[in-house]
Amino acid sequence: MSTKRIIIDTDPGVDDALTFLLALASPEIQLEALTTVQGNVSVEKATRNALSVLKLAGAGHIPVAQGCSHPLIKEPHKSGEAVHGSSGIGRSNLASPKSAPMNLHAIDYLIERVLAERGELSIFPIGPLTNIALAIRKEPRFAKAVKELVIMGGAIRSGGNVTPLAEFNIHEDPHAAHVVFNSGIPITLIPLDVTYKCLLTAEDVERLNRIDSPIARFVRDATADYMAFYKQYEGFDGCALHDPLTLAAILAPELLTLEEQHVDVDISGGVSTGKTYADFMKVTKKPANMKVALDVKGREFVELFIERMERLCAGVK
Amino acid sequence: MNPKHIILDTDPGIDDSLAMLLALASPEVQLVGISTVHGNVSGEQVTKNALAILELAGASHIPVYKGCDVPLVKEPLISPETHGNTGLGYAQLPEPTAQPQAGHGSDYLIEQIMSRPGEITLVAIGPLTNLALAYRKEPRIAQNVKEVFIMGGAIQHPGNTTALAEFNTYVDPHAAHIVFHSGMPILLTPLDVTYSCIFTPDDLKRLQRIDSPITKYIADSTRFYMEFHDEYQSIAGCVINDPMTLALTFMPEICDYQTLVVDVDISTGVGLGNTFADFYNYEKKPANMQVAMSVRPRLFMELFLERMEKLAHSLS
Numbered sequence: 001m002s003t004k005r006i007i008i009d010t011d012p013g014v015d016d017a018l019t020f021l022l023a024l025a026s027p028e029i030q031l032e033a034l035t036t037v038q039g040n041v042s043v044e045k046a047t048r049n050a051l052s053v054l055k056l057a058g059a060g061h062i063p064v065a066q067g068c069s070h071p072l073i074k075e076p077h078k079s080g081e082a083v084h085g086s087s088g089i090g091r092s093n094l095a096s097p098k099s100a101p102m103n104l105h106a107i108d109y110l111i112e113r114v115l116a117e118r119g120e121l122s123i124f125p126i127g128p129l130t131n132i133a134l135a136i137r138k139e140p141r142f143a144k145a146v147k148e149l150v151i152m153g154g155a156i157r158s159g160g161n162v163t164p165l166a167e168f169n170i171h172e173d174p175h176a177a178h179v180v181f182n183s184g185i186p187i188t189l190i191p192l193d194v195t196y197k198c199l200l201t202a203e204d205v206e207r208l209n210r211i212d213s214p215i216a217r218f219v220r221d222a223t224a225d226y227m228a229f230y231k232q233y234e235g236f237d238g239c240a241l242h243d244p245l246t247l248a249a250i251l252a253p254e255l256l257t258l259e260e261q262h263v264d265v266d267i268s269g270g271v272s273t274g275k276t277y278a279d280f281m282k283v284t285k286k287p288a289n290m291k292v293a294l295d296v297k298g299r300e301f302v303e304l305f306i307e308r309m310e311r312l313c314a315g316v317k
Numbered sequence: 318m319n320p321k322h323i324i325l326d327t328d329p330g331i332d333d334s335l336a337m338l339l340a341l342a343s344p345e346v347q348l349v350g351i352s353t354v355h356g357n358v359s360g361e362q363v364t365k366n367a368l369a370i371l372e373l374a375g376a377s378h379i380p381v382y383k384g385c386d387v388p389l390v391k392e393p394l395i396s397p398e399t400h401g402n403t404g405l406g407y408a409q410l411p412e413p414t415a416q417p418q419a420g421h422g423s424d425y426l427i428e429q430i431m432s433r434p435g436e437i438t439l440v441a442i443g444p445l446t447n448l449a450l451a452y453r454k455e456p457r458i459a460q461n462v463k464e465v466f467i468m469g470g471a472i473q474h475p476g477n478t479t480a481l482a483e484f485n486t487y488v489d490p491h492a493a494h495i496v497f498h499s500g501m502p503i504l505l506t507p508l509d510v511t512y513s514c515i516f517t518p519d520d521l522k523r524l525q526r527i528d529s530p531i532t533k534y535i536a537d538s539t540r541f542y543m544e545f546h547d548e549y550q551s552i553a554g555c556v557i558n559d560p561m562t563l564a565l566t567f568m569p570e571i572c573d574y575q576t577l578v579v580d581v582d583i584s585t586g587v588g589l590g591n592t593f594a595d596f597y598n599y600e601k602k603p604a605n606m607q608v609a610m611s612v613r614p615r616l617f618m619e620l621f622l623e624r625m626e627k628l629a630h631s632l633s
Contacts, residue, residue, distance in 0.1 A: 068453055072389065073491050073583065105454055130453070133389075138421060138450060140386050175390045175491060267390065269584040 003030045004122060004250050007113065009067070009106070011039025011127030012049040014226045015243040017089050019126055020050070021215065022244045022305060024057050025312035026251055032121065033063045033113070035106035038076055039127035039172055041088035043069040046127075049088045051097035056218055057312070060099055067106025067131040071173035077162070083229050092221040106131045111139045118145040125180075126152040126243040128169050133176035136183050143183045150246045153177065154191040154263070154276030156292060163274065167192050170265055171274030177265045187290035189263060190246050191276065194256065197298030198245050199238035202227060204306050213313035241305060245293075248301055255304075257295035260288035320347040321438045321463075321566055324429060326384070326422070327559070328356025328443030329366040331400050331542045335621075336442055336559035337367070338531065341374050342624040345567035349429065349437070350380045352422030356443035356488055357396050358404035360386035363443075366404050368413035373534055375632060377415045384422025384447035388489035396484060399545050406541030408534050423451040427458055434461040438566055441496075442468040442559040444485050449492035452499050459501045468562040469493065470507040470579070470592030472608060477550075482590030483508050486581055490590040493581045503606035505579065506565060507592065510572055510612040511558035518543065518554060520618065524625055529633035535625065561617050565609065571617045572609035578602045 006029060010016045023031045034054070036046040047066045054062050070076060085091065102109060110131065114121055123146060125132050132149065135142050153169035154177075160166040170177045181187070205223055209216045226239045248255050261278040278292060323346045327333045340348040351371075353364045364383040371377050387393045400406065418425070426447060430437050439462055441448055448465070452458055469485035470493075476482040486493045497503070521539060524532045542555040564571055578595040582588040594608065 069456060070453060072453065073494055107454060134450060134453060137385060137387065137389055137446075138423065179390060267583075267585065 003028055005030045005032050005120060006122045006124050007033045007035060007110065009035045009037060009123055009125040009127060009131055010050065011037050011041065011046045012053065013040035013046070013088055013127070013243070014084050014090050014222050015241060016040070016126055017049065017053045017222055018219065018241065019243040019247065020053050021057055021312060022247050022308055024059050025308040026247070028250055029247065031059070031062055033065065033109065035065045035067050035110060035131055037067045037106070037127045037131050038069050038071070039169065040084045041081065043067060045088050047101050048097060051099050051101065052094035055097050055099065056094055056214060064101045065104055065106040065109035066101045068134065071128055071130055072133060072175045074173065077172055083226065085225055090222040090225045092218050094218070107134045107138060110135045111142055114142055114145045115139070119147050122147045122150065124150045124246050126246060128173035129153070129176035129180045130173045133179040136179055143185050146185050148186040148188065149180065150188045150190065150249045152190045152195065152243050152246050154189055156191050156193050156263070156276060156278050156294065158192040158196065160275070161192060165272050166274030167276065170276055174265050174267045174274040178267050181264055181289055188249050188258065189290050189292040191292065194293045194296040195240050195242040195245050197296050198241040198301050199236065199298070200241055200302055200305065201238040204302065208306060208309050208313065211310060211313040215309070216313045219309060241302065244305055245296065245301060252301065252304055255297040255301050256293045258291040259294055261290065261292050262286040262288050263290055263292055320345055322347055322349050322433070322436050323438050323440055323566065324350050324352065324426065326352045326354060326426065326439060326441040326443060326447050327367065328354050328358070328363045329370060330357035330363065330404055330443070330559070331406050331538045332557045332559040333357065333442055334366065334370045334405060334538065335535070335557055336563040337370050338374060338628060339560040339563050339621060339624055341376050342628040343567060348379055350382065350425060352382045352384045352425050352447050354384045354422065354443045354447045355386050355393060355395070356485065357400045359395060360384070362404050364417050365413060368415050368417065369410040372413050372415065373410055373530060374628065381417045382420055382422040382425040383417045385450060388444060388446055388492065389449060390491040391489065394488050399542070401541045406538035408537035410534070422447045423454065426451040427455045430458045430462045431455065435463050438463050438466065440466045440563055440566060442562055444489035445469070445492040445496045446489045449495035452495060459499045462501055464502045464504065466504050466506065466562050466566055468506045468511070468558050470505055472507050472509050472579070472592060472594050472610065474508040474512060476591070477508060479590065481588050483592065486592050487590030490581050490583045494583050497580060497605055504565065505606050505608045506558070506562040507608065510609045511561055512556055513612050514557060514561055514614045514617050515552060515554040516557045516618070520622060523622060524629065527626060527629040527633060529629035531625065531629040531632050557621070560621055564617055564620055568620060571613055573611045574607045575610045576604045577606060577608050578604050579606055579608060
């Protein structure tokens with residue numbers, strides 16, 4: 001079986017951290033690097049968290065490149081810490097990482113890797129798209145050299161989670177999303193329409209903690225407040241596995257229902273700023289620019305997630 | 318007096334090329350290098366033009382770094398009807414022998430500004446894509462650049478690209494938005510002052526008394542530019558926005574300035590790219606730039622003509 005080589009562009013973030021763990025637990029995936037971006041937390045915290053989680057999972061050799069500290073145009077939001085905790089990863093108190101990020105900006109790291117291995121690397125952006133947009137703009141050959149993007153972002157038919165219409169990652173940098181969506185890079189979009197169907201419950205976390213492992217304890221500590229947030233604001237038990245679901249595109253594509261659509265994002269500055277919309281009725285006659293996931297076998301993905309975490313906790317990849 | 322160390326971020330462009338020549342002819346400034354940006358013509362063509370102009374003026378030792386090919390967010394827009402297909406009007410310069418340096422224009426700005434804190438004067442006379450990209454990648458350039466002179470915008474003056482918007486800010490309004498909000502010390506030269514400075518056919522005749530490749534170039538390039546101004550704007554002569562911006566770096570008395578809060582419309586409505594000043598400071602925001610709002614046109618034009626005469630003599 002050939003492994004798929006990926007770079008995750010990320011703003012960890014509780015569900016971001018779970019995504020790294022799922023990637024590391026999966027023999028189908030070779031995690032090449034993490035690039036960080038401002039989003040759930042500041043880029044400095046995102047970088048620190050990325051290094052800490054890699055260390056926890058015994059993957060401190062994987063390089064981390066720090067990226068943009070600010071969205072392209074918009075002012076950064078101020079609310080992410082309410083969801084992800086002041087550290088960005090809930091109550092987990094991971095040791096300060098001893099390792100440091102690379103001495104290279106994430107934009108340049110992405111450009112360098114992608115041009116050196118044209119058509120080989122898939123990028124999984126699970127935060128705001130600032131780094132990806134600037135890599136596209138700085139190096140015109142970048143878009144043709146990336147194998148694909150699998151993006152967590154947007155809300156097509158689903159309501160938004162930061163405004164009535166908009167999802168967080170896209171709303172945080174709508175201009176970057178506009179650049180990326182119109183770049184010509186093959187895209188798979190994983191929007192709230194499917195991620196809210198993948199709920200990790202307290203029982204799931206308890207089941208995982210039957211294994212005595214620092215990783216299992218991390219998952220518990222990281223998700224505790226995240227679950228409390230969902231309970232308080234969105235009225236359900238458990239937390240959505242938004243970012244980890246991107247990896248279903250590799251691990252279990254049969255769980256996703258994908259449609260080819262033309263999707264764009266509103267950058268007008270009006271009430272729908274950051275809204276992702278698909279032209280279902282083909283009124284614009286624009287060709288499809290992505291595959292968008294509109295349904296998922298949610299519980300099956302959560303089971304897959306837990307099984308992989310159990311294997312990782314038991315020290316098996 | 319020590320000359321100011323200047324980097325030109327430019328999209329030559331007829332008036333851009335005249336700004337390059339003015340920098341080379343002026344002992345008050347030292348042209349450290351050039352970063353190029355899409356705008357009047359494509360990123361490839363502006364880079365070739367910058368190299369060709371430096372060779373024309375015997376200054377091919379000055380490094381040229383190619384920057385961004387397209388605007389940050391908007392679709393690209395170039396302006397061959399104003400500057401001709403090559404960007405330099407009817408001028409036919411030889412193919413440049415020099416190549417641009419390795420490295421991106423935006424990284425060149427970062428590297429120069431960060432290695433010489435408080436020393437670099439940036440003169441940005443095209444769309445602001447390179448500067449915006451550089452700032453997003455390295456936000457500390459805002460505190461480390463000495464000053465940024467920008468040709469762009471139309472405050473109380475009408476636009477020259479839409480009814481409301483000036484070309485450079487219209488081509489990349491998002492980049493202008495980023496730069497205007499960056500905290501860099503900005504001096505803006507909008508159409509409000511540049512449209513008072515007309516390079517006339519008589520001015521050209523004065524320069525043509527000197528037989529030199531420089532005066533021939535100015536004649537060939539501005540003849541096209543004058544035809545455009547005559548056809549579209551009923552102006553006898555041409556507006557040379559960019560060299561005026563350059564001149565303000567060492568002869569500030571050409572203009573009078575107001576300290577203002579200026580922003581740019583990025584809403585995608587009819588006002589897209591419009592630069593507007595909050596003259597009454599309704600929004601109580603701190604001023605973010607100095608704006609040249611009135612001008613002594615002949616003071617600038619005499620300076621420009623004298624310097625071009627000097628350069629032409631030295632290269633005749």
